[in-house]
Amino acid sequence: MSLKEKLLSSYIAFEDHLEDDSPLHDLRNKAIKTFETNGFPTKKEEAWKYTSLNSLLKKDYSIFPKQDQAVEFKDVRKYFLHDIDTYKIVFVDGVYSSFLSETTHDKLDVCLMSSALNKPKYKPVIEAFFNKVAKEDSLTSLNTAFAKEGAYIHIPKHKEVEKPIEIINFSTGNEAAILLQPRNLIVVGENAHVQIIERHQSLSNNAVLTNSVTEIFAEKRAYVDYYKIQNDGPTASLIDNTYISQERNSNCNVHTFSFGGQLIRNNLNFYQKGEGCDSTLKGITILEDKQHVDHNTLVHHIAPNCESHQDYKGLFGDASTGVFNGKIIVEKDAQKTDAFQQNNNILIDEKATINAKPQLEIFADDVKCSHGCTIGQFDEDALFYLRSRGIAKKEARALLMYAFANTVLESVKIPELKGRINKLIAKKIGVNLGFNV
Amino acid sequence: MLEIKNLHASVEDKDILKGVTLNVKAGEVHAIMGPNGSGKSTLASVITGKEEFEVTQGSITFQGKDISEMDPEERAHQGIFLSFQYPIEIPGVSVTNFIKTAINENRKAKGQEDMPASEMLKMIKEKADLLDIDRKFLSRSLNEGFSGGEKKRNEIFQMAMLEPKLAILDETDSGLDIDALKVVANGVNKLKSADNAVVLITHYQRLLDYIVPDFVHVLMDGRIVKSGTKELAYELEEKGYDWIKEELV
Numbered sequence: 001m002s003l004k005e006k007l008l009s010s011y012i013a014f015e016d017h018l019e020d021d022s023p024l025h026d027l028r029n030k031a032i033k034t035f036e037t038n039g040f041p042t043k044k045e046e047a048w049k050y051t052s053l054n055s056l057l058k059k060d061y062s063i064f065p066k067q068d069q070a071v072e073f074k075d076v077r078k079y080f081l082h083d084i085d086t087y088k089i090v091f092v093d094g095v096y097s098s099f100l101s102e103t104t105h106d107k108l109d110v111c112l113m114s115s116a117l118n119k120p121k122y123k124p125v126i127e128a129f130f131n132k133v134a135k136e137d138s139l140t141s142l143n144t145a146f147a148k149e150g151a152y153i154h155i156p157k158h159k160e161v162e163k164p165i166e167i168i169n170f171s172t173g174n175e176a177a178i179l180l181q182p183r184n185l186i187v188v189g190e191n192a193h194v195q196i197i198e199r200h201q202s203l204s205n206n207a208v209l210t211n212s213v214t215e216i217f218a219e220k221r222a223y224v225d226y227y228k229i230q231n232d233g234p235t236a237s238l239i240d241n242t243y244i245s246q247e248r249n250s251n252c253n254v255h256t257f258s259f260g261g262q263l264i265r266n267n268l269n270f271y272q273k274g275e276g277c278d279s280t281l282k283g284i285t286i287l288e289d290k291q292h293v294d295h296n297t298l299v300h301h302i303a304p305n306c307e308s309h310q311d312y313k314g315l316f317g318d319a320s321t322g323v324f325n326g327k328i329i330v331e332k333d334a335q336k337t338d339a340f341q342q343n344n345n346i347l348i349d350e351k352a353t354i355n356a357k358p359q360l361e362i363f364a365d366d367v368k369c370s371h372g373c374t375i376g377q378f379d380e381d382a383l384f385y386l387r388s389r390g391i392a393k394k395e396a397r398a399l400l401m402y403a404f405a406n407t408v409l410e411s412v413k414i415p416e417l418k419g420r421i422n423k424l425i426a427k428k429i430g431v432n433l434g435f436n437v
Numbered sequence: 438m439l440e441i442k443n444l445h446a447s448v449e450d451k452d453i454l455k456g457v458t459l460n461v462k463a464g465e466v467h468a469i470m471g472p473n474g475s476g477k478s479t480l481a482s483v484i485t486g487k488e489e490f491e492v493t494q495g496s497i498t499f500q501g502k503d504i505s506e507m508d509p510e511e512r513a514h515q516g517i518f519l520s521f522q523y524p525i526e527i528p529g530v531s532v533t534n535f536i537k538t539a540i541n542e543n544r545k546a547k548g549q550e551d552m553p554a555s556e557m558l559k560m561i562k563e564k565a566d567l568l569d570i571d572r573k574f575l576s577r578s579l580n581e582g583f584s585g586g587e588k589k590r591n592e593i594f595q596m597a598m599l600e601p602k603l604a605i606l607d608e609t610d611s612g613l614d615i616d617a618l619k620v621v622a623n624g625v626n627k628l629k630s631a632d633n634a635v636v637l638i639t640h641y642q643r644l645l646d647y648i649v650p651d652f653v654h655v656l657m658d659g660r661i662v663k664s665g666t667k668e669l670a671y672e673l674e675e676k677g678y679d680w681i682k683e684e685l686v
Contacts, residue, residue, distance in 0.1 A: 379525075380488070380489065381525055382525045382527065384482075384487050384488070384509055385521060385524065385525040386527075387486075387508065387509035387510045387513070388485050388486075388509045388510075388512075388513055388518075388519050388521075389513060389518075389535075389539040389542075389595065389599065390510050390513035390514055390539055390542050390543040390546065390599070391510060391538060391539055391542045392510050392542060392546075393508065393510065395538070395542060396510075399527070399530060399535075399538065400527070402529060402530065403527045403528050403529045403530050405529075406528055406529025406530075407528070407529070409529075410529070
C-alpha cells in the first residue's frame with residue numbers, strides 16, 4: 001500500500017472519531033478529497049522541480065503514533081532556550097506533553113490546538129481564522145484533513161507578550177518511521193507584540209516526516225517575530241507550510257535557520273492585506289553531506305504602501321543541494337510597494353548545487369521592486385587578506401562565513417537566541433571565533 | 438632579513454616577475470618604484486604568499502628560512518605584513534574583533550595562550566592613539582564603508598598591533614590627503630626600529646618625503662633595473678621613467 005493509500009484509509013478511521021456536527025467536518029472531507037485528487041507533489045510540478053519526495057514516501061510511516069512517550073527534561077534541555085524564561089508548547093511524537101510545557105491562559109492564550117478545536121469558548125476564533133489563509137494545495141490539505149494537535153496562540157489586542165513562546169515538536173523514534181502533522185494557529189491582536197521560536201527535533205535516527213501547517217494572523221499594527229530553527233538529525237525531514245495574513249500597518253518577520261535535516265521544504269507565504277504592512281523573510285542555510293533545503297517564498301502585495309524584505313544566505317558544502325524560489329506578486333492596487341529580494345549563495349565544495357529562481361509578477365505601475373541573486377565561491381582576495389594577517393585558512397573561511405551570514409543574524413532580536421544561533425553556526429563550520437557577530 | 442634571489446613569478450602562465458633580486462636588512466627602509474604594470478604589487482603578493490602567483494624560479498628567504506612554499510598565514514607568523522593597496526571589506530566583523538582574532542591566531546601558531554583581554558584593550562588603545570584613530574571607528578565593520586584614507590589608516594593600525602618584522606606597504610599613500618598621509622607616515626616612523634624593516638611600494642615620491650628610504654629601486658618589466666638612494670626618487674619624480682628605459686637600451 002502506498003503512503004497515499006494508507007493515508008486515505010486512515011482518514012476513514014480518523015473520521016469515525018469526529019463529531020458529525022463539528023464545523024470542521026466538511027472542511028476535512030473537502031481537504032482529503034483535494035489530497036486524493038492531487039496526491040503528493042512530484043517533480044513534474046514547477047514548484048517542486050528540484051525537490052523530490054519520492055524516497056521519503058517509500059517509508060512505512062506510522063500515522064497515529066502510540067501515546068505517552070515520556071521524555072525527561074534533562075535530556076532535551078539543550079533544545080530549549082533555557083537561559084531565559086519562555087512559554088513552551090511541547091509535543092512528543094505529535095502528542096502534547098504537559099510535563100515539558102509551560103502554557104498560559106492568563107490574559108493571553110498559549111495552549112493547544114486540540115483544546116481550541118474542541119472547546120466551545122474558542123469556537124468564534126476557530127471559525128474566524130482556522131484554514132482561512134492556508135492554501136488549498138495538496139500537502140496543506142492533507143494536514144487540514146488530519147489536523148488535531150499543535151500550538152494555539154491568541155494574543156489579545158495591545159498585549160505585549162513579555163517572554164518568547166517556544167513551540168517544540170520532539171520525535172522519540174519509538175516508531176520505525178513516523179509522520180507528524182502539527183497544525184498551529186496564531187492570532188495576534190491589534191497592536192500586540194509576540195516573539196515565537198519553532199523547532200522540530202528528532203531524538204533518534206528513525207525516520208521522521210513532518211508536514212506542518214502554521215497560520216499566522218497579524219491584526220492592525222501587530223508585531224510578530226517568528227524564528228524557525230531547523231537543525232534536525234539526518235533522518236528527519238520537514239515540509240513547513242507557513243501562511244501569514246497581515247492587516248494594516250502590521251509588521252511580521254520570519255527568520256529561518258536551516259542547518260540540519262535530510263530534506264527541508266519551506267513554503268513561506270505572506271499576504272499583505274492592509275496598507276502599510278512590513279514583511280521580512282530572512283534565512284541562513286548551511287548544509288553538508290547530502291542535505292537538501294528548498295526555500296519557496298511568496299510575498300503577495302495586495303494593498304498599497306507596503307514593504308517586503310527578503311534576505312536568504314546559503315552555504316553549501318559536500319554534495320548538498322539548495323533551492324531558492326522566491327516569488328513576489330504585486331497586485332494592481334498595491335501601488336507604492338517596495339519589495340526587495342536578495343539571495344546569495346556560496347558553494348563550498350564542487351559537488352554542491354543550488355538552484356535559484358526569483359519570480360516577479362508586477363501588475364501595479366508605481367512600485368519599487370528589486371532582486372539580486374548570486375552564486376559563487378569564496379572570495380579568494382578576501383581569504384588572502386585574512387590569511388596575510390596570520391589567520392589560518394580554516395578560521396579565515398569561518399570568518400567569511402560569519403560575515404556572509406551576518407545580515408541575517410543581526411536582525412535576530414532575542415540576544416540569547418542570537419547567541420545560540422552563533423554557537424550552532426560555529427559547530428556547523430567547526431570553528432569558534434570567540435566572539436559573536 | 439629578506440633575501441630575494443632571481444625571482445621569477447607568473448600568473449596564468451604569464452610571466453610577471455622576471456628575475457628580481459633584492460636584499461633588505463633589519464633597520465632599513467626600501468622604496469620600490471616603477472610605472473604601472475611593472476610588477477610592484479605582484480612582488481608584494483609573491484612575498485606574502487598569494488596563491489594565484491606561481492614562483493617558477495629563484496628564491497625568497499626570510500631570516501634565513503626559505504619561505505617560498507609557505508602558506509600566507511605562516512609567512513605572517515614569521516613576521517611579514519602587507520598593507521594592502523585595496524583592503525577588503527568584511528561586513529559584520531568589527532575592526533576590534535578582527536584584530537583580536539588575528540593576534541590570537543598568531544599567538545596560537547607560536548604555541549602561546551590568547552592575549553588577556555585587559556592587555557589587548559590597553560594595546561588597542563595605545564595603537565589607536567598613535568594613529569589618531571577614534572574609538573568608534575574600532576567597532577565598525579572592517580573596511581565596510583570606510584573612506585580611502587580610513588582604509589589605509591586601518592591597515593597601519595593592524596600593522597601597529599601585529600608588530601611585524603617586515604612591513605610591505607603597497608601604495609599606502611594613494612587616496613590619502615596630505616594630513617592623512619602625515620598621520621600614516623608618522624605612525625610608520627614611530628613603529629620603525631633597528632630590528633624591523635619597511636618596503637614601500639609607491640608611484641610617487643611624495644610619500645618618501647615623510648618616510649625617508651635608505652634605498653630606492655626601480656622595477657620595470659619584472660626586473661629591478663636601477664637602484665640608488667633617495668635622490669633617485671627625486672630624479673624619477675622630475676624626469677619620469679623613460680630615461681631609464683633609454684639607458685637600458
